Amino acid sequence: MNILIENCLVLPMTAGAGEAQYFRATVGIAEGRIRMIDRDGSRTESFCRQWGADMQVIDGQGKLLMPGLINVHTHVAMTLMRGFADDLPLMPWLNDKIWPFEAKIDRDDVALGARLGIAEMLLSGTTTFVDMYWYEEAVAEIARETGIRAVLSPCFVDSRMEAFEKDLPATLERAAGCDRLTVRVAPHAPYSCSKENILRGVELCHRYGIGMHTHLAETQAEMEQVRKLHGLSPIRYFDQLGVFDLPTIAAHCVWVDDDDIAILRDKGVSAAHNPQSNMKLSSGVSPVERLLQNGVNVGIGTDGTSSNNDLDMWEEMRSCAFLQKLADNDPCTLPAYEVLKMATVNGAKAIGMEGELGVVEEGAIADVILIDIEKTHFYPRHNLVANLLYCGKAADVDTVIVDGRILVAGGKIVGVDLPALYAAMEKRVAEILRR
Amino acid sequence: MNILIENCLVLPMTAGAGEAQYFRATVGIAEGRIRMIDRDGSRTESFCRQWGADMQVIDGQGKLLMPGLINVHTHVAMTLMRGFADDLPLMPWLNDKIWPFEAKIDRDDVALGARLGIAEMLLSGTTTFVDMYWYEEAVAEIARETGIRAVLSPCFVDSRMEAFEKDLPATLERAAGCDRLTVRVAPHAPYSCSKENILRGVELCHRYGIGMHTHLAETQAEMEQVRKLHGLSPIRYFDQLGVFDLPTIAAHCVWVDDDDIAILRDKGVSAAHNPQSNMKLSSGVSPVERLLQNGVNVGIGTDGTSSNNDLDMWEEMRSCAFLQKLADNDPCTLPAYEVLKMATVNGAKAIGMEGELGVVEEGAIADVILIDIEKTHFYPRHNLVANLLYCGKAADVDTVIVDGRILVAGGKIVGVDLPALYAAMEKRVAEILRR
Numbered sequence: 001m002n003i004l005i006e007n008c009l010v011l012p013m014t015a016g017a018g019e020a021q022y023f024r025a026t027v028g029i030a031e032g033r034i035r036m037i038d039r040d041g042s043r044t045e046s047f048c049r050q051w052g053a054d055m056q057v058i059d060g061q062g063k064l065l066m067p068g069l070i071n072v073h074t075h076v077a078m079t080l081m082r083g084f085a086d087d088l089p090l091m092p093w094l095n096d097k098i099w100p101f102e103a104k105i106d107r108d109d110v111a112l113g114a115r116l117g118i119a120e121m122l123l124s125g126t127t128t129f130v131d132m133y134w135y136e137e138a139v140a141e142i143a144r145e146t147g148i149r150a151v152l153s154p155c156f157v158d159s160r161m162e163a164f165e166k167d168l169p170a171t172l173e174r175a176a177g178c179d180r181l182t183v184r185v186a187p188h189a190p191y192s193c194s195k196e197n198i199l200r201g202v203e204l205c206h207r208y209g210i211g212m213h214t215h216l217a218e219t220q221a222e223m224e225q226v227r228k229l230h231g232l233s234p235i236r237y238f239d240q241l242g243v244f245d246l247p248t249i250a251a252h253c254v255w256v257d258d259d260d261i262a263i264l265r266d267k268g269v270s271a272a273h274n275p276q277s278n279m280k281l282s283s284g285v286s287p288v289e290r291l292l293q294n295g296v297n298v299g300i301g302t303d304g305t306s307s308n309n310d311l312d313m314w315e316e317m318r319s320c321a322f323l324q325k326l327a328d329n330d331p332c333t334l335p336a337y338e339v340l341k342m343a344t345v346n347g348a349k350a351i352g353m354e355g356e357l358g359v360v361e362e363g364a365i366a367d368v369i370l371i372d373i374e375k376t377h378f379y380p381r382h383n384l385v386a387n388l389l390y391c392g393k394a395a396d397v398d399t400v401i402v403d404g405r406i407l408v409a410g411g412k413i414v415g416v417d418l419p420a421l422y423a424a425m426e427k428r429v430a431e432i433l434r435r
Numbered sequence: 436m437n438i439l440i441e442n443c444l445v446l447p448m449t450a451g452a453g454e455a456q457y458f459r460a461t462v463g464i465a466e467g468r469i470r471m472i473d474r475d476g477s478r479t480e481s482f483c484r485q486w487g488a489d490m491q492v493i494d495g496q497g498k499l500l501m502p503g504l505i506n507v508h509t510h511v512a513m514t515l516m517r518g519f520a521d522d523l524p525l526m527p528w529l530n531d532k533i534w535p536f537e538a539k540i541d542r543d544d545v546a547l548g549a550r551l552g553i554a555e556m557l558l559s560g561t562t563t564f565v566d567m568y569w570y571e572e573a574v575a576e577i578a579r580e581t582g583i584r585a586v587l588s589p590c591f592v593d594s595r596m597e598a599f600e601k602d603l604p605a606t607l608e609r610a611a612g613c614d615r616l617t618v619r620v621a622p623h624a625p626y627s628c629s630k631e632n633i634l635r636g637v638e639l640c641h642r643y644g645i646g647m648h649t650h651l652a653e654t655q656a657e658m659e660q661v662r663k664l665h666g667l668s669p670i671r672y673f674d675q676l677g678v679f680d681l682p683t684i685a686a687h688c689v690w691v692d693d694d695d696i697a698i699l700r701d702k703g704v705s706a707a708h709n710p711q712s713n714m715k716l717s718s719g720v721s722p723v724e725r726l727l728q729n730g731v732n733v734g735i736g737t738d739g740t741s742s743n744n745d746l747d748m749w750e751e752m753r754s755c756a757f758l759q760k761l762a763d764n765d766p767c768t769l770p771a772y773e774v775l776k777m778a779t780v781n782g783a784k785a786i787g788m789e790g791e792l793g794v795v796e797e798g799a800i801a802d803v804i805l806i807d808i809e810k811t812h813f814y815p816r817h818n819l820v821a822n823l824l825y826c827g828k829a830a831d832v833d834t835v836i837v838d839g840r841i842l843v844a845g846g847k848i849v850g851v852d853l854p855a856l857y858a859a860m861e862k863r864v865a866e867i868l869r870r
Contacts, residue, residue: 083818086825087770120811279757280825282764309825310812315750322714322754323761329717335522376555377745379857380864383518390521390715390744395830422814429815 002051003029003401004044008060008370010037011385012360013067013344021337021385027065029366032404037362056406062374063398064388066340067358068127068367069313070347073213073251073272073301075133077113079120080105080429082305090219090281098306102134104435111138112428116421118146119413120311124394127367127402129311130249130272130301130351132186132213134160136167140174140181146416147407149367151249151351153186153213156201158194168204180403182210182351184249189215190226190234195241202242211247211352214238217260218252219283235260244269249350251301253291254284261287261294270297270350273342275319277303285327288320289334299347300339312394317343321389336389370399372411437486438464438836439479443495443805445472446820447795448502448779456772456820462500464801467839472797491841497809498833499823501775502793503562503802504748505782508648508686508707508736510568512548514555515540515864517740525654525716533741537569539870546573547863551856553581554848555746559829562802562837564746565684565707565736565786567621567648569595571602575609575616581851582842584802586684586786588621588648591636593629603639615838617645617786619684624650625661625669630676637677646682646787649673652695653687654718670695679704684785686736688726689719696722696729705732705785708777710754712738720762723755724769734782735774747829752778756824771824805834807846 004026011022026044028036030051038044048055085097105113110133121129128149131139136154143150154171156164168185175181185201187193193201205212217223217234226234235256238244244267253264253271264271273286291298300320302311317339324334348358356365373384377391400408407414439461446457461479463471465486473479483490520532540548545568556564563584566574571589578585589606591599603620610616620636622628628636640647652658652669661669670691673679679702688699688706699706708721726733735755737746752774759769783793791800808819812826835843842849 080815081817082812082815083821083825086818086821087767089765089767093766116811116814123811276757279761280766282760282766285761309821312812312828315753318750319754319757322711325717326714326720326758330524331528331715331717332522332524374854374857376551376558376853376856377517377747379551380515380517380860382516382864383521386518386521386744390518393747393828393830395828418811419809421811422809425815429817 002031002055003058003404003406004048004055005029005058005060005065005370009064009373009384010360011064011066011388012037013341014359014361022064026060027360029401029404032366034360034362034364034366034368037360058370058399060370062372063370064373064384065360065368065370067344067360068369068400068402069125069343070299070351070358071121071126071129071301071311071313072249072270072299072347072350073274073303074117074129074131074311075304076117076121076129076131076139076311077110077133078304078306079117080109080113080432082309085306086309101432104432107135107138109428109432110135111142112424114139114142115146116425117305117311118142118148119416119418119421122146122148122400122407123397123411123413124312124314125369125371125397125400126311126313127369127400128347128351128357130213134163134167137170137174140171143181144174144178147402147405149180149402151182151184151213153184155186155188156197157188157192158197161197172208183208184211184213186213187243189218189222190237191222198238198241198243202246205246211249212243213249213251214243215252216250217255220255223255233257233260235263239263239267247352251303252278252283252286254278254286256287261291261296264291265295268297270299270346272301272350273298273320274301274303274316275323276316277307279319279323281307285323288324289328297346297349298342299350300343313343314392314394317389336386339389340385366401366404368401369397371396372398437466437490438493438839438841439483439490440464440493440495440500440805444499444808444819445795446499446501446823447472448776449794449796457499461495462795464836464839467801469795469797469799469801469803472795493805493834495805497807499806499808499819500795500803501806502779502795503804503835503837504560504778505734505786505793506556506561506564506736506746506748507684507705507734507782507785508709508738509564509566509746510739511552511556511564511566511574511746512545512568513739513741514552515544515548515867517744520741521744536867539867542570542573544863544867545570546577547859549574549577550581551860552740552746553577553583554851554853554856557581557583557835557842558832558846558848559747559749560804560806560832560835561746561748562804562835563782563786563792565648569598569602572605572609575606578616579609579613582837582840584615584837586617586619586648588619590621590623591632592623592627593632596632596635607643618643619646619648621648622678624653624657625672626657633673633676633678637681640681646684647678648684648686649678650687651685652690655690658690668692668695670698674698674702682787686738687713687718687721689713689721691722696726696731699726700730705734705781707736707785708733708755709736709738709751710758711751712742714754714758716742720758723759724763727773732781732784733777734785735778748778749827749829752824771821774824775820801836801839803836804832806831807833
């Protein structure tokens, strides 16, 4: 089905300095791509002539069209553990709660957790997520079925290599033939993976022609431990192991120095900034402004729902701006438009889709969202971009289109029986706890 | 009209250690008060017999009833300036944007700004707000008309004493005879008010038998300036002037030392914590956990929409928890239930309404909200209280009752034509900018 969005505001995220950041237009989507952005009404008729059979028309009045949000770091199936363990110190949190729970979950649990998390992401305007977990093959299955775009990263720690070695080819197989899905390899972190296993991950990336996704420089403890064991910062250590010769997303990058930053830039590593997780777990503050100023690409992620506890990119963007202004003692740091770029343009770059995703442009893939801007918190309209970044909410997302398919319409997710999903989740979690 | 809320979950915010924090019950509201919390079904029939004429019945299935949120520090009419000036350094922000705009606004502008802000607050579950601004009489009028509960604080700086001396009695008159409205005096801050004028404020409080509301210890610059001018910290300075002999809400309390904290405790001053404003303006981090541990009452405020930019207490609660965990380097700091208490129980205490507001108890005033908990981000239900604090959103607020009157039903504000309000705001703001 093709789509005509009539007379909406468009925030393409492509404005150069001095150009209007948004404008009014009618937008045509056909065969999965944005085909027309008609600002003066001169091209809509011919678009409809060309693509008109089976055209869905959406009234864009009172709505703003923008690129779908790209969540560059999460563990979507951890919805299973949302609210299971909060307000605890790190080690009891992991040892007594998260790890024992995770030890009990199986492939089908992960599929169900992914189903709930993907629904939450779509409803809040996230059209692409970069995932890392066990049984990633199950996440691939659900992503494929639900229509969201995903980068799936089977994860390993030293104690789970065998499972990983099965999960990676299975995930690749699930993703095969679906343009929305790509795969990466995820060494969990420098402190949980041996040098040999990290090198094995690098080897597999080269073999399959895929990239890397890892946690890196998240906590001070990690930094100190890696320095002690390997005499290097976590970033230098991973660089030395050849990880950064592959396209890499490094989640967190909180504890980084100038040399680390230079490596990230020179090797084209993208950082995934997770401000709410970093705050909730007392990890620290990533120097995002310094990373950006030094040419490092930084996207925004929610992390998993054990450490956030939702998958809401709007609040994550806001926390990103607020936290950096505080940490840098500078209210000018990370202005609104820059943060919106982080969650769209930079996200696309992080997954190697620059220009294809994260923008509303003719020829780009039709991953777009319509925001209902007729809300109290969007008035007055001194600056709609500032309103969007500082006041926009998950519930303002009216329509979500991925790959030219409407997945959310009028704030409702299409074709998903949410009450049944909630009931299944409650039943499943009770079962897991009994295992 | 009386109200019966059948079979909802109730989070009364009164649980002692070891007690269930929430339970299922049917709740009866009559003549503005909570009259019945029926946990076993034995009392509903007699409640209906007694109060049944003109009873509105609400199905509480899938909903959670809790106290309305209390926003202990805002400038509601600053919605006029939402998005007008963001991402700027403090002095250009004030000198070039906020103050010139404020110099142009009149009483009717303030009324319109308050109308929009109150709609936003009600829709997001705030039932009481503590305001501070010019033309507070206009805010009193709109608060009275819309049905929200408010503490109205006519504000003064040295250059506006004349206007303040008119605004205070006018505000008192507007509030007279309306139980929902009380009045306080607001010296803007120690750096913007002379000693003589602060003492004049104290005198007026004693004359009218009302309390104080002020900004205090917000920025490092303020602290240094007050120390230089008066040889005292802002808190000690205000204490010495007799401010704290009156019931006082001190907004911010970021730059406080142990002696300051002891004074706040000993004098029963309530702190209003505004984490998002403090972050966005790079003000610093209030030591909330230390204040609470030392016996200071701390509530939560949004501050005005020039520095936040919304009036959303859910995000404010979350930022409060996240920020403190980061600042204290302790993920155990400010657990979910404590933060919910700050926004309810502590808020009520801050305005001298402990036990009357901020709780769901028989006999308490019926300022309550119903949350739609059938949302993706509220599943699974390992811990509903954690889900509420870490995932609850403004848009989850289904019903808002203030003083026993339903002001929001099914997520819609009752009796307010929002499109007309938006249009009026756009027209008004354009006019102000032309003045």
